[in-house]
Amino acid sequence: MQSDTIHLIGVYLKTTAKAWFQYRVDAIMRSLAVFLREATGVVVIYLTLMKFQDLNGWNVYEMLFLCSLLFLTYGILIIFFTGLRDFGNTVRKGEFDRYLLRPRGLLFQIIFVNADWFAAVGHGCLGISLFLVTAGKVGVVWNVGTVLYYLFAVLGGVLIQGAIFLLLAALNFYLLETDSLKELLYYDMKKFAAYPISIYSKVIQICMIYVIPFAFVNYFPAQFFLRKQDGAVYPFACLYLTPVVGGGVYLLAYLFWRYSIRYYKSSGN
Amino acid sequence: MxxxxxxxxxxxxxxxxxxxxxxxxxxxxxxxxxxxxxxxxxxxxxxxxxxxxxxxxxxxxxxxxxxxxxxxxxxxxxxxxxxxxxxxxxxxxxxxxxxxxxxxxxxxxxxxxxxxxxxxxxxxxxxxxxxxxxxxxxxxxxxxxxxxxxxxxxxxxxxxxxxxxxxxxxxxxxxxxxxxxxxxxxxxxxxxxxxxxxxxxxxxxxxxxxxxxxxxWQYHSFHTMQMRILGPLPDLGDIPFQQYQIEGDRLTLVYSSNYITSAEILQQIMGQTSITELVIRKADLGQVILRHSKAFLE
Missing domain, CATH: 3.40.50.300 (P-loop containing nucleotide triphosphate hydrolases)
Known part of the structure; x- marks a missing residue:
């Protein structure tokens, strides 16, 4: 990467962070609101498991460890992929034209020009909190290998979710509205991913492994550390594939984006 | 470019x-x-x-x-x-x-x-x-x-x-x-x-x-010439003007420079009478376009 590109990324990140946090109290309150909203879902899981002891062999701390990966990856994801998450709105408001006027890659601009820092802080802090609470209680032995695995798993998880956003963004060139599709393909899948996939029907499991591979965002990485019984039915290689799946689906989504962008039409006036 | x-x-x-x-x-x-x-x-x-x-x-x-x-x-x-x-x-x-x-x-x-x-x-x-x-x-x-x-x-x-x-x-x-x-x-x-x-x-x-x-030139832009005359009103018969107006000793002529130049008009008028004040205005771009648009609408 050229030094001016790195410099530009720095400028964009600094600028967006400055813009989002210019009113500090407001920023803290809004980040806290995101944290508490998401934490409510975690509390529901916690209270449910207080009643049932475990879910398909997963105890409460293991479940929260599973959730921590989901929140942490989303917290990182949204620093870079807010522009893609909100891309439908950008196209509808005619703001995509501004990126076409600049001498930089379109995807580069969309990725780095905007960042939902409130969501990043809210989700990120919740993910880190859950990790800190659970990491010592789920029996994971932390060494260089497991730490490296964890980092690559987080990277892969970010890429998988980024690929879904990129795919949905590219669909905006064909469809007038993709919000419902985003709800179905991303947010509903993310809700499913808060629980071990083994509790779902075969159709949903296949969907989460082979179609919208959310299982690789948190379930298989968590299985790598926890080796729960329910994971025995899936190919063993799945435990190691998160970075590969992440890179692969992101590449596919990128190629689809490159192909689709030719269908973008600006208005005459 | x-x-x-x-x-x-x-x-x-x-x-x-x-x-x-x-x-x-x-x-x-x-x-x-x-x-x-x-x-x-x-x-x-x-x-x-x-x-x-x-x-x-x-x-x-x-x-x-x-x-x-x-x-x-x-x-x-x-x-x-x-x-x-x-x-x-x-x-x-x-x-x-x-x-x-x-x-x-x-x-x-x-x-x-x-x-x-x-x-x-x-x-x-x-x-x-x-x-x-x-x-x-x-x-x-x-x-x-x-x-x-x-x-x-x-x-x-x-x-x-x-x-x-x-x-x-x-x-x-x-x-x-x-x-x-x-x-x-x-x-x-x-x-x-x-x-x-x-x-x-x-x-x-x-x-x-x-x-x-x-x-x-292409859109026959019109010039406006306003003058104050000292002496008899001139005969404008040979001037291809678009319109004229006389108010007391003031004469206003509207003409196309495609057909006659301002110098030719002045030469004709000054041969017949004296001029004490003179203002010549070229149509501005807006007037040319307005006229052009009207021509298309007609």
Whole structure:
């Protein structure tokens, strides 16, 4: 990467962070609101498991460890992929034209020009909190290998979710509205991913492994550390594939984006 | 610098246009004539259905990275600055995109804040500014990195008189320094002051492309001559005037310079009587266009 590109990324990140946090109290309150909203879902899981002891062999701390990966990856994801998450709105408001006027890659601009820092802080802090609470209680032995695995798993998880956003963004060139599709393909899948996939029907499991591979965002990485019984039915290689799946689906989504962008039409006036 | 060959898109029909480097071209015509479409084609925001567009030697839709640092465009409705950024940080972002040296940025930014008068609100988010304030900062952003080719679509919408004058002066300076300018505007005063050439679009056809003198000639631009006469009223029988008016000792003649020159009229009148005061006015660009539009409507 050229030094001016790195410099530009720095400028964009600094600028967006400055813009989002210019009113500090407001920023803290809004980040806290995101944290508490998401934490409510975690509390529901916690209270449910207080009643049932475990879910398909997963105890409460293991479940929260599973959730921590989901929140942490989303917290990182949204620093870079807010522009893609909100891309439908950008196209509808005619703001995509501004990126076409600049001498930089379109995807580069969309990725780095905007960042939902409130969501990043809210989700990120919740993910880190859950990790800190659970990491010592789920029996994971932390060494260089497991730490490296964890980092690559987080990277892969970010890429998988980024690929879904990129795919949905590219669909905006064909469809007038993709919000419902985003709800179905991303947010509903993310809700499913808060629980071990083994509790779902075969159709949903296949969907989460082979179609919208959310299982690789948190379930298989968590299985790598926890080796729960329910994971025995899936190919063993799945435990190691998160970075590969992440890179692969992101590449596919990128190629689809490159192909689709030719269908973008600006208005005459 | 810009070339269009038999270009068709939306309302535009087989438009041919060549703009040499350093030329300022005013794009005029009624609403819906295809001005914005033409400017978007030049900027690479639209792709022609037929024909070819070349901007700075490249297909503008595909090679922006190669020449984009020397190109700038301003369209109402396509903001250059991110709405949540402050004016200053938005400009810093643009400076990075266009790889401006820090010292050059500081110099250009200070000059623009002073000339366009947005220093007062440079630390406010762009989305908090009024329409006029936003237009000032957006236009400044388009000029920041000193492009070699500048495309402006209706740049004076929302600007007050002071800002209009400041923008006009800035653009004039840049054109004198060699910048190529393609500007669409309904403000004929602005176009006639800035542009060496006029491109007149009417319902998607390029009706005229040339300098202002040619435009006056082609559209039979009328001159108005007002004089105060001392002595008898002259016989105007041989003068091919469009209309005349006599009020006391004041005589007003409207005529086309295509048929008779002002000198010939004066020669005829002064052979018959004396003139104490004389004012000759050429039709301004707005009047020529108005007349042209009426002719089409008729």
């Amino acid at each position: 810009v070339q269009l060959e038999y270009v068709r898109k939306f309302i535009l029909k087989d438009v041919n246009l060549h703009i040499p480097e350093g030329m300022a071209v005013g794009l005029i015509g009624e609403s819906g004539a295809g001005k914005t479409t033409l400017l978007k084609l030049v900027s690479g925001l639209l792709v022609p259905d037929a024909g070819r567009v070349s901007t700075m030697g490249h297909d503008p839709g595909h090679y922006r990275k190669r020449y984009g640092r020397a190109f700038s465009a301003y369209f109402t409705g396509i903001p250059l600055l991110e709405p949540q950024d402050t004016v200053r940080s938005g400009y810093e972002g643009i400076a990075s995109v266009y790889q401006m040296a820090p010292s050059v940025f500081v110099r250009e930014y200070s000059m623009l804040t002073e000339r366009l008068g947005f220093g007062e609100y440079q630390n406010q988010p762009v989305e908090a500014l009024s329409l006029g304030q936003r237009a000032r900062v957006e236009l400044g952003a388009a000029l920041l990195y000193r492009p070699r080719l500048l495309v402006l679509d209706e740049p004076t919408v929302g600007l007050d008189q002071e800002a209009k004058q400041a923008l006009r002066d800035l653009l004039k300076e840049r054109v004198e320094q060699g910048m190529t300018l393609l500007i669409s505007s309904h403000d004929m005063n602005e176009v006639s002051h800035l542009c060496g050439r006029i491109a007149l679009l009417h319902k998607g056809n390029l009706e005229f492309y040339g300098d202002q003198e040619q435009l006056h």
